[in-house]
Amino acid sequence: xxxIYDRVALIGMGLIASSMFWAMKRGDxxxxxxxFARSEETRETARRIGLCDTVCDxxxxxxxxxxLIVLAVPVGVMGxxxxxxxxxxxxxxxxxxxxxxxxxxxxDVSPHVPDGVHFVPGHPLAGTEYSGPExxxxxxxxxxxxxxxxxxxxxxxxxxxxxxxWRGLGSDVELMEPDHHDLVLSVTxxxxxxxxxxxxxxxxxxxxxxxxxxxxxxxxxxxxFTRIAASDPTMWRDVFLSNxxxxxxxxxxxxxxxxxxxxAIRQGDGEFLHDYxxxxxxxxxxxxxxxxxxxAPNFGRSG
Numbered sequence: 001x002x003x004i005y006d007r008v009a010l011i012g013m014g015l016i017a018s019s020m021f022w023a024m025k026r027g028d029x030x031x032x033x034x035x036f037a038r039s040e041e042t043r044e045t046a047r048r049i050g051l052c053d054t055v056c057d058x059x060x061x062x063x064x065x066x067x068l069i070v071l072a073v074p075v076g077v078m079g080x081x082x083x084x085x086x087x088x089x090x091x092x093x094x095x096x097x098x099x100x101x102x103x104x105x106x107x108d109v110s111p112h113v114p115d116g117v118h119f120v121p122g123h124p125l126a127g128t129e130y131s132g133p134e135x136x137x138x139x140x141x142x143x144x145x146x147x148x149x150x151x152x153x154x155x156x157x158x159x160x161x162x163x164x165x166w167r168g169l170g171s172d173v174e175l176m177e178p179d180h181h182d183l184v185l186s187v188t189x190x191x192x193x194x195x196x197x198x199x200x201x202x203x204x205x206x207x208x209x210x211x212x213x214x215x216x217x218x219x220x221x222x223x224x225f226t227r228i229a230a231s232d233p234t235m236w237r238d239v240f241l242s243n244x245x246x247x248x249x250x251x252x253x254x255x256x257x258x259x260x261x262x263x264a265i266r267q268g269d270g271e272f273l274h275d276y277x278x279x280x281x282x283x284x285x286x287x288x289x290x291x292x293x294x295x296a297p298n299f300g301r302s303g
Contacts, residue, residue, distance in 0.1 A: 004165045005067040005094075006031040011059065011081060012072035013037045013046050014232075015127060016098045018136025020070065021051055023169040026138040036062035037133070046133045060088045068165070071097035071109070076238035079108030091116035094158045098124055100185060100235075102149045102178040104242035110151060118158035121149045123181065124171060125189075129230040142170035143291055149181050186246035190239055191254060194247070196228035197236075 008030040010017040017035065024030045035052030036059055037043050046055045056062040063069050063085045071078050078097055089095065095117055099105045102121050113119045126144040128135065146166040150159050163173045176184070203214045203222065218226065240247055264272040288295045 002028075003031045004029050004161060004168060007066045007068075008033045009063045009066035009069045010035045010052060010072055011062060011070060011085070013042055013051060013055075013133045014072060014131050015135040015140075016124060017070065017072035018046075018051050018133050019126075019138065019140035020072070020098075020136075020169060022136055022138035023141060027168045027170075029165060029168045030068075034062045034066065042133055049134060051133050051136070059085050063088050065090055067093055068162070069093060069095045071095070071099070074235045074238040075099040075101050075105055075108075075242045076234075078105050079112065082109040082112040086112045086114050089114055089117045092118075094118045094120055094162055096120050096122045096162055098122060100189060100239050101242040102181045106149075106151050106178055118155045119151065120154055120158050120162050121151070121178075122162065122166065123147045123149065123185070124166070124169075126171075127231075129227050131232045131235075139170065141166070144171055146171035146173050147176045147181055148173060149176050149178050151178070182243050182246045183249075186243055186250045190243055190247050191250045193228055193231065193236055194240065194251070195254070196225040199225045200229040 008024065010021060010033065013035045021033055021035070024033060032053050034054045034056050035043075035046055036056045037046070043055050043057065046052055059081070066089075069085065069089065071081060073081060075097075078099060082095070091114075095109070095113060096119075097105055097109070099121070100123060102123065105121055106119075109121075110119060124141055124144065124146040126140050126146075128140075146169075148159060148163055148166070159175070163175075166173050199222070214222070261273070261276070263269075264276075287293050
């Protein structure tokens, strides 16, 4: 495949940005890739491992002449960074992001986008619990969804080109409205993370179960909670503060369901519990059939 963008700038060089770089190299999607991170240590690590063609020490140097600029930073600082880079963006460039929240990012970033620059937000639904420049790998996006969330009046050509780019990185692509995106993600990602953080916190607080037991006997569910709860704390703090309305709505629904389950257990209503678990089991089967996970057992995994 020939280059989709001649010059790409990655702002932030963590898991997503580093994986984008390796996937761009794999597919020969970009001519030259610059990278920038606030931390000098991150920039040094990136240079050491060959992450990006040029690692820049300033935002201005990173974005100058770029055809695609990717904001791969916590959603809470995207507006501030958009304001800083605005004077250096060339006309015709596309500005995108990889944030897990869209409504707040669009509100924060849009006022700073210069005339002639196309702002097309995006969100790759891919990740691991690891972060930092050394955590990326080229296949992270393969067969995973990337949601493109264009604001009203977005340039159709810029949207098409960015969609083609994400397909080149390995993703399936779908367009979505910002508010709908934030509601869907609060169900599929944000609230499950909050619940995982809570359950791990409960185990930590419960004096009658020792840390040794929690660690030793975490064969199934709890171990998966700890994997989710190990995700980057800055990123997730910003996600919840930025997607407040949808998160609170889904948490309200979750609390109602939890009360219904509590009542069924208290009353010994086995039929309710069996029907409930049968319905939820079907959702798991649908996820496997959609190719978004594998049914292979992995209780003995070493990873």
